[in-house]
Amino acid sequence: MVNLLDPSNVITRMFNAGKYEEMYQYCLKMIEKIPNDMVALQNISLSLIYLKKYQEAITYCDKVLEIKKSDTFALKNKIYSLENLKQYEKVIELCQEILSFNPNDVWALNSMGLSLNELDRHEEALACYEKSLKIDPNDVTALMNKAISLSHLKNYEESIKYYDRAQHVDPSIKEIPIAKSRLFEKLKMPDEAFLAAQGVLNKDMEKIITSAKENKCTVFHQFCQNEFEEYDSK
Template sequence: MIDLLDPSNVITRMFNAEKYDEMYQYCKNILENEPNNMLALQNISLSLIYLKKYDDAIDYCNQVLEIKNFDTYALKNKIFALENLKQYKQVLELSEQLVSANPKDIWALNSMGLALNELDNHKEALKCYDTSLLIDPDDVTALMNKAISLSHLGNYQEAIEYYDKAQTIDPNLRELPLAKSRLYEKLGMTDDAFLAAQGILNKDMEKIKKDAIENKCSVFHQFCDNEFKEFNK
């Protein structure tokens, strides 16, 4: 039977209900009686992150790390807060610590890559994403971030392929069609840019373009005709 009054259960309920102010106060009350309570210290920092009080969140993360110098939960909370403060050199240092302890930590590898991107070191960032994708080829975050790195390096066609794979895995990510479309525009491929913006996957573009040629119409008109026929079904 679940103990509803157990602090971890109370905190979980507050977090799931997005009651971050209440979560913060609940943890603070625990810390008044038990200043070194790890559950409260870890979760008060989490509540502060969601309340966008990043400096305060880091202070509590540091308290956890004083008690336990390598606490994964506190390190990840601190990284998240530092990312929001745009302190990317510190993000890189802490991410490297996590990766040293666990080379298969995809979250840390992606955070490390993101920091390198922000520090304008896209070639090194690619290595992080490649490592993530060796562990999990379908990791959408790594796929998207690798596409961003490749586009910064001018490798637009390859970047499009990674955006497309990410879109195949998670078609609900709204930013992917526009990101692909912009890169097609940079390549001067206006028809592909239009189709990408409509959410069409690369594998489906060629048929639409081929049908447009056969029907002697523009890709735009072919797409609209396809949509009309699909609607009528």
């Protein structure tokens, strides 16, 4: 039977209800009784993050890290706070710390890459995303941010490929069709730019373009015809 009065359960209910101020006050009372209560300290930092009090959150993350230097939860909360404070060099240091005891932490690799991007160190950021993708080839965060890094480096063709891979994994990401379309425009490929904007995957573009040539019509007309036929078949 679940103990509803157990502090962890009380905190979870407050968090799920979005009652971050109440959660913060509840945890403060816990550390009045036991100053080194890890559950309370961790959740004070978490509540402060949701209250957008990032500098205060870091203070409590540091209290946890004084007790347990390698506490991943505290390190990640501190990284998130530092990102919001735009202290990217410090983020990189902490990500390296996590990776020193867990080289396969994809979250740390991606966070490090994002901070390197913010510092215009896009080549170094690419290396982080490449490591992430070796661990998980379908990691959408790494795929998206590798595409962004490649775009910054003006490697538009490769950037499109990684946007397309991300779109294949998660077609619901609305930013991808627009980003792909703009890159095709930079490459002076208007037909592909149009199709990308409609959410067409790269592998399907050539079929539509070829059909348009065979039918002696525009790509726009062919796309509309295909859409009509698909709708009519349902």
